[in-house]
Amino acid sequence: MTTPIPTTDQPKPDLATLQVAPTRHYGRWFGTAVLLVLVAMLVHTLFTNPRFQWTVVAEYFTTPTIIEGLFNTLWLTAAAMAIGIVLGTVLAIMRLSPNPVLSGSAATFVWFFRGTPLLVQLIFWFNLSALYPKLSLGIPFGPEFISGSANEFITVYVAALLGLGLNEGAYMAEIVRAGINSVHSGQREAAEALGMSSRRILTRIILPQAMRVIIPPTGNQLIGMLKTTSLVSVIALPDLLYSAQMIYSSNFQTIPLLIVASIWYLIVTTILSIGQYFVERRFSKSDNKPAFTLARLKKTVTNGQREATA
Amino acid sequence: MNAPATTAVESDVAVECVAVQKSFDGTPVLKSIDLSVPHGQVMCVIGPSGSGKSTFLRCINHLERIDGGLLRVAGEMVGYREHKGRLHELRHHEIARRRADIGMVFQSFNLFPHLTVLENIIEAPMAVRKNQRDDAVADARRLLDKVGLTGREDAYPRMLSGGQQQRVAIARALAMRPKLMLFDEPTSALDPELVGEVLSVMKELAAEGMTMIVVTHELGFAREVADTVVFMDGGYIVEQGAPAEMFANPQTERCRDFLGKVL
Numbered sequence: 001m002t003t004p005i006p007t008t009d010q011p012k013p014d015l016a017t018l019q020v021a022p023t024r025h026y027g028r029w030f031g032t033a034v035l036l037v038l039v040a041m042l043v044h045t046l047f048t049n050p051r052f053q054w055t056v057v058a059e060y061f062t063t064p065t066i067i068e069g070l071f072n073t074l075w076l077t078a079a080a081m082a083i084g085i086v087l088g089t090v091l092a093i094m095r096l097s098p099n100p101v102l103s104g105s106a107a108t109f110v111w112f113f114r115g116t117p118l119l120v121q122l123i124f125w126f127n128l129s130a131l132y133p134k135l136s137l138g139i140p141f142g143p144e145f146i147s148g149s150a151n152e153f154i155t156v157y158v159a160a161l162l163g164l165g166l167n168e169g170a171y172m173a174e175i176v177r178a179g180i181n182s183v184h185s186g187q188r189e190a191a192e193a194l195g196m197s198s199r200r201i202l203t204r205i206i207l208p209q210a211m212r213v214i215i216p217p218t219g220n221q222l223i224g225m226l227k228t229t230s231l232v233s234v235i236a237l238p239d240l241l242y243s244a245q246m247i248y249s250s251n252f253q254t255i256p257l258l259i260v261a262s263i264w265y266l267i268v269t270t271i272l273s274i275g276q277y278f279v280e281r282r283f284s285k286s287d288n289k290p291a292f293t294l295a296r297l298k299k300t301v302t303n304g305q306r307e308a309t310a
Numbered sequence: 311m312n313a314p315a316t317t318a319v320e321s322d323v324a325v326e327c328v329a330v331q332k333s334f335d336g337t338p339v340l341k342s343i344d345l346s347v348p349h350g351q352v353m354c355v356i357g358p359s360g361s362g363k364s365t366f367l368r369c370i371n372h373l374e375r376i377d378g379g380l381l382r383v384a385g386e387m388v389g390y391r392e393h394k395g396r397l398h399e400l401r402h403h404e405i406a407r408r409r410a411d412i413g414m415v416f417q418s419f420n421l422f423p424h425l426t427v428l429e430n431i432i433e434a435p436m437a438v439r440k441n442q443r444d445d446a447v448a449d450a451r452r453l454l455d456k457v458g459l460t461g462r463e464d465a466y467p468r469m470l471s472g473g474q475q476q477r478v479a480i481a482r483a484l485a486m487r488p489k490l491m492l493f494d495e496p497t498s499a500l501d502p503e504l505v506g507e508v509l510s511v512m513k514e515l516a517a518e519g520m521t522m523i524v525v526t527h528e529l530g531f532a533r534e535v536a537d538t539v540v541f542m543d544g545g546y547i548v549e550q551g552a553p554a555e556m557f558a559n560p561q562t563e564r565c566r567d568f569l570g571k572v573l
């Protein structure tokens with residue numbers, strides 16, 4: 001049985017005609033006041049403490065050594081991330097394989113490289129020649145085709161890329177694995193039922209959908225990597241930080257040069273964060289949006305450019 | 311594998327099961343399933359939740375691997391090849407090739423959400439059958455027409471109602487030109503007013519002579535379309551017969567109980 005509900009126009013109390021007394025947040029006022037005082041003190045000391053030596057900062061900000069260091073930091077970040085992403089994807093796929101040897105070795109790799117300090121790994125790779133003075137390529141336990149001195153092959157750059165890339169691969173493996181696991185099992189089943197090959201299912205059905213989960217933390221890793229590269233200063237690779245160190249070791253302007261390096265790190269991080277914001281905004285909403293495809297990425301990028309020029 | 315030594319292939323049988331068994335972690339789900347579905351016939355499978363209906367369907371296209379018995383589709387053993395009296399497990403691409411001839415429609419549609427309706431349909435014909443894109447697209451449009459979704463090629467699955475999504479899923483399966491169609495509760499996830507549109511597509515398919523195995527709770531559909539109804543419970547086929555007879559006069563207590571609850 002249904003009963004109709006009578007609609008009446010009873011007068012309702014109206015917020016607009018009544019006075020509203022807002023709640024007073026005394027705690028917040030106090031906190032704000034304390035913070036404002038602290039900020040004022042910080043700004044004051046930045047400008048009045050002569051030992052910050054802002055003129056020295058300005059002098060060295062674009063000096064060629066620093067710019068070369070910045071360039072090294074940038075390509076090292078990009079290359080190490082590229083190695084990390086490719087390696088991480090391979091490791092994640094191995095990890096999810098039903099073959100226990102494949103999944104076991106991937107798990108062991110991740111365990112080892114996440115479980116030891118990156119600094120140690122970098123120094124280790126750099127000193128590989130102490131462990132293996134001669135490196136060679138050939139048939140296992142059989143003849144060798146190429147061989148050479150490890151010292152010549154493992155330059156600082158190779159050591160840095162090995163250290164940063166392999167370590168990143170271990171972290172990316174976990175991110176990609178989480179992404180693949182986030183795709184509903186029905187997707188794989190539907191594709192299998194259509195007779196698609198495992199490879200095609202992975203590249204065409206699973207990975208594109210996993211991107212939604214993979215991309216935000218990858219942006220985070222990228223920003224992290226930018227600063228992690230500064231560890232290569234221990235093997236004397238002239239990155240941004242090491243370049244600054246080289247200069248202050250001769251002119252003893254330690255603080256201003258560290259400020260120079262920090263400002264550059266902040267600038268690049270800011271640019272990356274802005275990029276991350278846009279990429280994440282795109283992917284966080286993709287529950288009701290089509291997921292990632294290259295064509296769509298291109299469209300987004302060109303639209304962004306159009307908006308930027310408009 | 312305790313496969314019987316029969317090698318004779320009956321060509322008029324689309325699906326043949328002999329003592330099919332399947333366990334999950336030691337828990338038997340299919341205890342012994344015997345049945346055969348002739349070409350061009352529609353079989354509806356009914357039974358209480360957990361009785362192994364989905365598992366049985368999934369065994370037919372080797373999404374699950376059977377633990378015992380014999381299962382043939384179109385005369386070919388599912389998942390194995392017989393050679394000199396020994397069974398050899400099929401390689402992945404051989405399994406895939408056989409699956410391509412079997413269409414499957416899921417309760418939860420499982421359309422690919424990142425692909426448009428058209429891309430969903432042409433993906434497998436292009437990737438598996440190596441069809442030219444133009445041919446695949448033309449075929450997809452014909453199928454969309456058939457399921458009553460002309461003009462929705464460029465929609466993404468999330469933009470469609472459940473009934474429309476399920477009809478796309480049927481079109482996607484048909485695009486592979488399967489010889490056998492498996493439906494696992496295709497209307498259970500749908501609002502009542504959308505059930506009819508999916509069932510009518512399936513009726514049309516049955517009328518065209520498609521061999522179909524349909525797990526369903528839609529007894530009206532079973533009565534109208536099925537040649538045989540199978541009642542499954544506890545890992546066995548408890549009762550089997552023409553729908554009118556079974557619904558009017560169930561032979562077993564369990565079947566009577568079940569029909570009493572569903573009807």
Ligand SMILES: Nc1ncnc2c1ncn2[C@@H]1O[C@H](COP(=O)(O)OP(=O)(O)OP(=O)(O)O)[C@@H](O)[C@H]1O
Pocket residue numbers: 334335339357358359360361362363364365366
């Ligand atoms: N992959 C699996 N691993 C373990 N147990 C499973 C798996 N798949 C199914 N089962 C179990 O097998 C039994 C039968 O499941 P199945 O899905 O085949 O039943 P069903 O008849 O389709 O039920 P429903 O009507 O609810 O869909 C259930 O008890 C279920 O928990």
Ligand SMILES: [Mg+2]
Pocket residue numbers: 363364365494495
């Ligand atoms: Mg089921």
